[in-house]
Amino acid sequence: MRNDKENEIVNVSFEFALKIIAFCEMLEENRKYVIVRQLLKSGTSIGANIREAQNSESKADFIHKMKIAAKEADETEYWIQLCKASENYPFDPELEKAIQSIIKLLGKILGTLKRNQ
Numbered sequence: 001m002r003n004d005k006e007n008e009i010v011n012v013s014f015e016f017a018l019k020i021i022a023f024c025e026m027l028e029e030n031r032k033y034v035i036v037r038q039l040l041k042s043g044t045s046i047g048a049n050i051r052e053a054q055n056s057e058s059k060a061d062f063i064h065k066m067k068i069a070a071k072e073a074d075e076t077e078y079w080i081q082l083c084k085a086s087e088n089y090p091f092d093p094e095l096e097k098a099i100q101s102i103i104k105l106l107g108k109i110l111g112t113l114k115r116n117q
Contacts, residue, residue, distance in 0.1 A: 009105050010054065013047035013069070016098050020044060020076070023092055032089060039079040045072040046102065063113050070106040073099060 020043030027036045046069050053065035077099045083089040084096065 009050055009102070009109060010047070012098075012102060012105065013050045016095075016102060017044045017047045019092075019095060019098065023090075023095060026090060027083075030090065035079055035083065035089065039076065039083075042072045042075040042079065043099075045069075046076060059113070059117075063110065066106060066110055066113070070103070070110060073103045073106060077103065 020040060024036045024040040024043075027039070049065050049069035049072060053062050053069070056062035056065055077096075080091075080096050080099055084091045
């Protein structure tokens, strides 16, 4: 089931998870615990689901896991946008660009898979 796009998304999502961990550590230092828990969970779950999809049992299973990753990416974007909109939260525009890139890449992968069904 692997091809270059899936390998790219595996790498990009792993690097994103590392950035999320670092950002959440900074949020935790600022005692922003509610957002930390949510953002850390959804932001690292993207790559975990993508990685799990790489070992899927069928094409349908692969698509299902990639859709879960897409949902987690949407949730992660939400938490990042909350940080952006809140006066009292730090915000990293690079995280926003990275999650938007991941959402687009997942959309392309899922769109290609849907067309090839």
